Amino acid sequence: MRPRPNVQVFNCEHKLRWSDEHDARAAVSFLVANSKTGKLWVYKCRTCLGWHSTKKDHGRAWLVTEGKPYAD
Numbered sequence: 001m002r003p004r005p006n007v008q009v010f011n012c013e014h015k016l017r018w019s020d021e022h023d024a025r026a027a028v029s030f031l032v033a034n035s036k037t038g039k040l041w042v043y044k045c046r047t048c049l050g051w052h053s054t055k056k057d058h059g060r061a062w063l064v065t066e067g068k069p070y071a072d
Contacts, residue, residue, distance in 0.1 A: 024051035025042055028040045
């Protein structure tokens with residue numbers, strides 16, 4: 001019988017991912033400036049060690065809004 005895949009890794013595969021903080025902030029700044037997304041945060045993923053974006057502030061993320069990155 002095959003082992004079940006790690007659910008966290010599976011979920012991580014379907015997210016936008018950047019290799020470093022700079023690229024994540026630049027991409028999210030562009031998204032925020034060119035859409036009605038509002039506030040977005042970027043964070044380092046503990047599962048894949050890449051960077052993702054989120055609409056929720058979980059206390060361990062960097063706020064990016066109006067095309068300018070801020071430490072939240």
